[in-house]
Amino acid sequence: MSSPKSKIWSNLDWITVSIYVVMVVAGWFNIYAASYDFDQVSIFDLSGRAGMQMLWIVISVVMGFSLLLIESNWYDIFAYWVYVFLILLLVVTIFVAPDIKGSRSWLVMGPVRLQAAEFAKFATALAIARFMNGYRFELMNVKNFAVILCLILLPLGLILLQKETGSALIFLAFFVMLYREGMPGAIIFTGFCTILFFLIALKLDGMVWGITPLGEYIILVLVLLFIYIMLFTYKKGRTTKYIVFPSMGLIIISMAVSFFVKFNLCHVTLGILALTVLAILTNYIRFGSSRYLYIILFVLFSIVYLYSVDYFFNDVLEPYQQTRVKVALGMIDDPSGAGYNVNQSKIAIGSGGLLGKGYLNGTQTKLKYVPEQDTDFIFCTVGEEEGFLGAGGVLLLFLALIVRLIFLAERQRHRFSRIYGYSVASILTFHVAVNIGMVIGIMPVIGIPLPFFSYGGSSICAFTILLFIFLRLDTSRNR
Amino acid sequence: MKKEDFDADKRKIFIICFVCFLFLVYIIRLFTLQVLDNNYKEWANSNAFLNKKRHPSRGVMYDRNDKLLVYNQPSYDVMVVMRETKAFDTLAFCRAINIDMEYFKKKWADVKNRKLNPGYSSYTPQPFLNQLGSKEYGILQESIYKFPGFYLENKTIREYNYPSAAHVLGYIAVADKQNLADDDYYVRGDYIGKTGIEKRYESYLRGTKGVEILLRDAHGRIKGRYEEGIHDQDPIPGKDLTLSLDIDLQAYGEMLMANKLGSIIMIEPKTGEILCMVSSPTYDPSILVGRQFSENFNNLAKDPYTPLINRAMNGKYPPGSTFKPAQALVFLEEDIIQPSTAYSCYVGWPPGNGHPACHGHGSPLALVDALATSCNSYFCWGLKAMLENRKYSSIDDAMNKWRDLMVNQGFGYPLGVDLPGEKQGRIPNGQFYNNIYTKWNPFTIISIAIGQGEVEETPLQICNLVATIANRGYYHVPHVVKKIRDAALDQTYTDKKYTGIHSEHYETVVDGMRKAVTGGTCYGANLPNIEVCGKTGTAENIGKSHSIFMAFAPKDDPKVAISILVENGGYGATYAVPMGRLMIEKYLNGRISESDKGIEDRIKNATILRNVLPKKQNME
Secondary structure, eight states: OOOOHHHHHHHSOHHHHHHHHHHHHHHHHHHHHHTOOTTOOOTTOTTSHHHHHHHHHHHHHHHHHHHHTSOHHHHHHHHHHHHHHHHHHHHHHHHHOOOBTTBOOEEEETTEEEEHHHHHHHHHHHHHHHHHTSTTOOTTSHHHHHHHHHHHHHHHHHHHHTTOHHHHHGGGGHHHHHHHTTOOHHHHHHHHHHHHHHHHHHHTTTOEETTEEHHHHHHHHHHHHHHHHHHHHHOOSHHHHHHHHHHHHHHHHHHHHHTTSOOOHHHHHHHHHHHHHHHHHHHHHHHOOHHHHHHHHHHHHHHHHHTTHHHIIIIISOHHHHHHHHHHTTSOOOTTTTTHHHHHHHHHHHTTTTTOSOTTOOSTTTTTOSTTTTTTTHHHHHHHHHHHHHHHHHHHHHHHHHHHHHHHHHTOSSHHHHHHHHHHHHHHHHHHHHHHHHHTTSSOOOOOOOTTTSSOHHHHHHHHHHHHHHHHHHHTTTO | OOOOSSOHHHHHHHHHHHHHHHHHHHHHHHHIIIIIOOHHHHHHHHOOEEEEEEOOOOOOEEOTTOOEEEEEEEEEEEEEOGGGOOOOOHHHHHHHHTOOHHHHHHHHHHHHOTTTOTTOOTTSOEEEEEEEOHHHHHHHHHHGGGSTTEEEEEEEEEEESSSOOHHHHOOEEEOOHHHHHHOTTOOTTOEEEOSHHHHHTHHHHSOBOEEEEEEEOTTSOEEEEGGGGTTOBOOBOOOOEEESOOHHHHHHHHHHTTTBOEEEEEEETTTTEEEEEEEESOOOGGGGSGGGHHHHHHHHHHOTTOTTSOHHHHOOBOOGGGGHHHHHHHHHHTTSOOTTOEEOOSSBOGGGTTOSBOOOOOSSEEHHHHHHHTOHHHHHHHHHHHHTOTTSSSHHHHHHHHHHHHHHTTOSSOOOOSSTTOOOOBOOOHHHHHHHOSSOOTTTTGGGGGTOTTOBBOHHHHHHHHHHHHTTSEEOOOBSEEEETTBOOOGGGTSOEEOSOOHHHHHHHHHHHHHHHHHSTTGGGOOSSSOOEEEEEEEOOSSSOEEEEEEEESSSSOOEEEEEEETTOOSTTTTHHHHHHHHHHHHHHSSOOGGGHHHHHHHHHOOBOOOOOSOOTTOO
16 A cells, blocks of 8 residues: 655656745745845845745745655545644634734744644645545535535635635635536636626726616626527527527617617617526426526526626625725726735836846835735746746746646546645646736735745745645555 | 546646636736836836825914914934945034934944834935934035935924923824834824823824825936826824913913922813913923933933923822812711711810821811811711711721712812823722721721821812812813814813712802911912912821812802922921912912012922932832
């Protein structure tokens, strides 16, 4: 069962390890650059942040390689215990953590500060992998799926309570893995529509075309469009054409008429939508296929959602989150307020040009224009000092790592290892997409670290654990 | 492996494609940001934001007669951007701003010391020297081009028209670490009120900072205003305050108190406005301004007579006989005595075998005469009668009732004056004595009957008591700020607070206090044309007794309530009474009559400073 130690080293995926080492070292150098000053302490000095990061890197590497020495089936055996332990830690954190910049996520133990939320990711990945590894496990069995949802939502909710919205959202990454494991694409599609409708409704809020509210109209047309696509995908045939073409025709006619007569297109489109749904309902009664019912449900959900976005935005989101979303959508432009960070980080990155200003020569970051420079906005320093080549290189490095992880996951024979591997790849993808998206101004400001780069012991340790557990599982892929 | 009902390969490819697509979008975005779009480069190379704070002028203060007391004058801070400094003639620099080389070196090191200056960056302006005088400013301004990296920043400092009322006005100083942590409004180098009105009304006085969004280049050089300044915000000046103080009265009181330790407080009973609040020793508020601040402050802090303490509300003293009117009111309200009730006294309290002692006067006496002669025995009898009265379930119960009525008269808790750091004094209750004595009876605690023992009051509370008596049963919380420009005064200071003691009882006590002036212990305050009602006090303590006097005048339409305490001044009649006479005269007549000039000279020239050891650190 257990592989000899030498097997571990020869089976270890050295490509991933190399990428890992390059990343942490590059992160270390960039942290030094981000806090660099001409009378700065040396990169090794423990009173500086770079020195501290070096210490954390050493600890992480030692920890990572120790993880390789643990029997791979232990991860399976202890998965639930690890999960339970971290859930307890999260609960404790809520009650004992001091308020640091509005967040209650730091467990302070003397000189060490620990963010339990970072470690909850690998624990959740282990627990889900363990659960899904059961004998004759069926993902879409309602009970199973409910358990998995709970496994994800429990830590997510606890982290939300710590006011760490960013870290909490990362747990949605598990849905990518679930998709790979057979969850219907429709669920992801619905989630996608939710976000899309939300963004359109907000972005076009208040805009009018004639007397038609534009945002509302576009969403209604999109809903119809999605109906057509679904009908063609799931129910090819004459009946579908009888529904789709007249419906499509009505939309085009109504648009054409609206050029000459002023009326609210939304009312007409709602009518067309109602007729279409009626037609589908008739088909459902005639043929009894549940797919028709799903489509009708989708339409109902969309309409209810469309008319409650306002409520969601104004009453569910916190004011600071509203501002962040609005700034990211370009709805408000406020160079000294909420958009300040993003604006400054775009300037810093934009000024880097193709080749960058050279290591330690960045000016924007030095003048302390960019806040959180060595944590959440570390990518700024890369962009400014190393230019497009450096920043693009870092992006490609992440892409290589993620694709490599997917490849490794796919070659696993054990479901446990594959699920865990996909979880790792998904989490990394989300982290990178949200963090870099924020820094280059295409995502709202959600404060989460850039894996392996950002300053912080909890972050680097947690990502190392996440990655090295998978590397250990991978070394035993042949057993 | 079980055959799955979905195509895993397709999904794998889809996920990989999606990830690649995502990264492609990001790389395209990076490319447009960094390579195609030149705007950002220009932004960074020639333009970057500098949010320059514009300091509002701090609100000024007037006295009750609209005399300007505190205002602002420009001052200049020297700032340095370390990265921009080049070798320069340090000697010339030191000469320009009038400092020596050693001080320069120390300051230079302090700026870079991250322990002292946690926000240090060599790229941003750091405060180097605060509050340059206008002369040094002129010299440095002319030669500043010789010292690259140094800048001058405008601020304002306080200027005072009168050398008085330092304790009430308070002072401002550079916000310390705690201030910065408590309130985001402040940044390093900002001023904040530290004591007195400056602290209590900080939020009104400070105004709101404005901001000027400037553009500067990568080297920190200012290149102009962002979008012609349309995003700039003007600073909103602080609100001006009108104080209830009468600065001439205050100055006169400080003159009388010179070379003595103690306090004078005068309150307008109908409004609770504090007319003067003298605490001696005092200091000239203008010495805590500018560069000499720390040196002068240290000297004041080291002074064994503690001039930084506002004795009027931070000093706790046994009230002595000034407590007797309050006692009388409690006994009358609780039906323990009637105005006609007479008690015997044989140069001491008979049940205590002549203790506490009393002075020679007729016996027995009724309440009015007991107040006029300040008979100790009368109030001991009264307290004993109250504590032993069967209408209370126990002595604890009686004691607690007594305490409640005392608290209603403003004792035992801070009154809530609009100045920081008011002390609460002490009024014991039953539990208090249960904690210190296993068994106690009226004899154990009899000294509180005459305002000694465990009872402690601040001079402000004594003054408030006399204001309550003047009003026959209510008071306004004493306050020094009469009006805030464009803002309402806190309701605390406009509401009446009732003691719950019936006004007819007050009339009896007023009669007693009037008789004390016309033919009793405070005859010295008997002014010819003003009906003064008063009560002396002689507070025994370690060392010579404190001389206390409290009074209000005129009797029927009180315009002023006063309390005076001269530490170690002996009998109340010796110093406090004549001082009260002069203060009342000064306020109500506007001048001191010729016949009283002799008293004035005697008082102001008296020196009563007990020998004190150099100040211990634990004294507040």
